[in-house]
Amino acid sequence: xxxxxxxxxxxxxxxxxxxxxxxxxxxxxxxxxxxxxxxxxxxxxxxxxxxxxxxxxxxxxxx
Amino acid sequence: xxxxxxxxxxxxxxxxxxxxxxxxxxxxxxxxxxxxxxxxxxxxxxxxxxxxxxxxxxxxxxxxxxxxxxxxxxxxxxxxxxxxxxxxxxxxxxxxxxxxxxxxxxxxxxxxxxxxxxxxxxxxxxxxxxxxxxxxxxxxxxxxxxxxxxxxxxxxxxxxxxxxxx
Amino acid sequence: xxxxxxxxxxxxxxxxxxxxxxxxxxxxxxxxxxxxxxxxxxxxxxxxxxxxxxxxxxxxxxxxxxxxxxxxxxxxxxxxxxxxxxxxxxxxxxxxxxxxxxxxxxxxxxxxxxxxxxxxxxxxxxxxxxxxxxxxxxxxxxxxxxxxxxxxxxxxxxxxxxxxxxxxxxxxxxxxxxxxxxxxxxxxxxxxxxxxxxxxxxxxxxxxxxxxxxxxxxxxxxxxxxxxxxxxxxxxxxxxxxxxxxxxxxxxxxxxxxxxxxxxxxxxxxxxxxxxxxxxxxxxxxxxxxxxxxxxxxxxxxxxxxxxxxxxxxxxxxxxxxxxxxxxxxxxxxxxxxxxxxxxxxxxxxxxxxxxxxxxxxxxxxxxxxxxxx
Numbered sequence: 001x002x003x004x005x006x007x008x009x010x011x012x013x014x015x016x017x018x019x020x021x022x023x024x025x026x027x028x029x030x031x032x033x034x035x036x037x038x039x040x041x042x043x044x045x046x047x048x049x050x051x052x053x054x055x056x057x058x059x060x061x062x063x
Numbered sequence: 064x065x066x067x068x069x070x071x072x073x074x075x076x077x078x079x080x081x082x083x084x085x086x087x088x089x090x091x092x093x094x095x096x097x098x099x100x101x102x103x104x105x106x107x108x109x110x111x112x113x114x115x116x117x118x119x120x121x122x123x124x125x126x127x128x129x130x131x132x133x134x135x136x137x138x139x140x141x142x143x144x145x146x147x148x149x150x151x152x153x154x155x156x157x158x159x160x161x162x163x164x165x166x167x168x169x170x171x172x173x174x175x176x177x178x179x180x181x182x183x184x185x186x187x188x189x190x191x192x193x194x195x196x197x198x199x200x201x202x203x204x205x206x207x208x209x210x211x212x213x214x215x216x217x218x219x220x221x222x223x224x225x226x227x228x229x
Numbered sequence: 230x231x232x233x234x235x236x237x238x239x240x241x242x243x244x245x246x247x248x249x250x251x252x253x254x255x256x257x258x259x260x261x262x263x264x265x266x267x268x269x270x271x272x273x274x275x276x277x278x279x280x281x282x283x284x285x286x287x288x289x290x291x292x293x294x295x296x297x298x299x300x301x302x303x304x305x306x307x308x309x310x311x312x313x314x315x316x317x318x319x320x321x322x323x324x325x326x327x328x329x330x331x332x333x334x335x336x337x338x339x340x341x342x343x344x345x346x347x348x349x350x351x352x353x354x355x356x357x358x359x360x361x362x363x364x365x366x367x368x369x370x371x372x373x374x375x376x377x378x379x380x381x382x383x384x385x386x387x388x389x390x391x392x393x394x395x396x397x398x399x400x401x402x403x404x405x406x407x408x409x410x411x412x413x414x415x416x417x418x419x420x421x422x423x424x425x426x427x428x429x430x431x432x433x434x435x436x437x438x439x440x441x442x443x444x445x446x447x448x449x450x451x452x453x454x455x456x457x458x459x460x461x462x463x464x465x466x467x468x469x470x471x472x473x474x475x476x477x478x479x480x481x482x483x484x485x486x487x488x489x490x491x492x493x494x495x496x497x498x499x500x501x502x503x504x505x506x507x508x509x510x511x512x513x514x515x516x517x518x519x520x521x522x523x524x525x526x527x528x529x530x531x532x533x534x535x536x537x538x539x540x541x542x543x544x545x546x547x548x549x550x551x552x553x554x555x556x557x558x559x560x561x562x563x564x565x566x567x568x569x570x571x572x573x574x575x576x577x578x579x580x581x582x583x584x585x586x587x588x589x590x591x592x593x594x595x596x597x598x599x600x601x602x603x
Contacts, residue, residue, distance in 0.1 A: 043434065046587060047587075047588070051528070053532055057528060060535075065372075070473075070475070072350070072380065072384075072475045073379065074316075074379065074381045074382060074387075075386055075473070076479050078387040078390065079479040082387075083390075083394075086454070087447055090397065090401055090450050091450075093401070093405060094402050095405075095449050096446075097406070098408075098413075098417075098421065099424070099428070101408045101411060101413075102421065102425060102428075104411055105412070
């Protein structure tokens with residue numbers, strides 16, 4: 001484990017965290033605006049978050 | 064990544080895959096199919112029951128409206144019948160009164176006629192009787208008056224006087 | 230600051246642990262801010278006890294690693310363990326009890342071959358038990374290069390899988406036969422709503438009314454299998470099945486195979502010749518889409534593995550903090566934090582099972598989707 005690897009891993013986590021955070025925040029806003037569509041928004045949110053998470057993990061393990 | 068590949072165990076993979084696939088098929092046969100079919104049956108039952116209730120409700124509403132129609136019709140019929148009856152009554156009354164008036168008029172007329180006839184008859188009778196009586200009386204008087212010559216003479220004179228006056 | 234701490238951690242360990250600590254370190258970096266802060270404070274306050282400190286930390290690391298990896302015996306508590314059968318296929322089948330290894334200290338001779346356990350795996354060795362190591366790779370990680378026999382042993386994880394399969398079979402068979410007048414009784418009252426949840430919230434919206442029934446058995450099995458194993462991971466005895474890359478690989482591989490075997494023409498059409506896009510773009514998109522076919526199950530595998538291992542690492546590291554601090558003052562807050570995180574892990578256990586099943590259903594849905602309007 002070298003310092004660049006750790007820094008890279010940190011960057012990946014920061015990037016993925018920001019991405020998932022944005023998705024979560026937007027989903028919250030959307031649910032607040034349209035509570036009746038909460039189920040659909042939640043599903044879409046999970047899928048989008050899962051995709052980012054997948055990329056994040058892939059990068060983390062490649063690092 | 065290399066660590067993950069290093070962690071990979073062929074034996075565990077074989078066991079996991081075999082056990083898991085067998086588990087899927089066993090559960091499919093013994094658990095998921097019966098459970099899901101039970102759930103579906105129940106849902107179907109609930110749906111049918113709800114549909115039936117809805118249909119019954121509709122049927123009720125239909126029946127109710129039909130009843131109301133019937134009632135309205137009956138009421139209208141009754142109304143019509145009443146009106147007709149009233150009309151008939153009036154007609155009968157009118158007719159009866161007309162007939163009665165006519166009859167009465169006729170009877171009155173007949174009565175008048177007969178009274179008139181009777182009266183005339185009576186008058187004739189009375190006249191005849193009066194005449195007869197007059198003659199009788201006259202004859203009696205005459206008989207009386209003329210029983211003496213003097214009377215006869217006086218009378219005659221009187222008549223003669225009366226005649227003269229005329 | 231974390232970098233320094235981690236570097237120091239890693240230097241104190243055996244070279245093989247270095248590569249195992251790589252993932253641990255990254256996850257710690259992402260998830261263990263509290264831990265590293267605590268460790269930082271500790272090293273600053275007690276510079277004199279560095280050596281002893283480092284040894285404690287190494288022991289904790291070893292304990293965590295030992296907990297996370299598969300083993301040939303079922304450890305109930307320290308020193309009390311149940312040996313499990315070892316099955317090796319190497320010029321014939323060798324079946325013997327793992328107690329013959331004496332917790333990895335002895336070399337076992339079967340059919341003229343010598344076997345030894347090194348870091349949770351059986352390797353072929355010689356009468357002296359020599360372990361050879363390969364050259365360090367570009368990152369400085371070192372692996373054992375001894376030959377491995379085909380190892381079909383009933384390890385702790387296999388044992389747990391068999392137990393779980395039996396448990397699931399009997400409990401769900403019980404539920405299916407507990408129906409009385411179309412209503413479940415007993416455990417079915419709790420489990421039936423979950424079955425209905427998988428059907429109505431996962432399968433139906435993602436796969437569609439037309440095909441969802443074909444996939445129900447797999448989705449239900451995988452949902453309950455992952456969830457129950459995640460929950461058993463929270464029990465004592467250190468059972469970490471879903472946090473094992475082999476298990477998640479197997480599950481993701483089955484999802485991958487089902488997706489691609491049952492895929493309709495439209496699915497392949499969308500991968501190789503994306504409709505509604507200019508022709509040059511289609512050529513560019515085809516390899517990306519094709520890569521996506523493999524990345525999707527790969528992400529499934531990594532997600533479940535990383536979430537479950539990370540949960541175990543965090544919890545055990547927190548418990549380990551008690552020994553690092555060596556102070557009763559720290560014990561209370563650490564136990565409180567452990568309890569809170571355990572509750573969070575219970576949520577994660579259900580959430581990961583849900584996400585795995587949901588994404589699996591989503592991939593199935595993509596495979597059978599019909600694009601009539603294109």
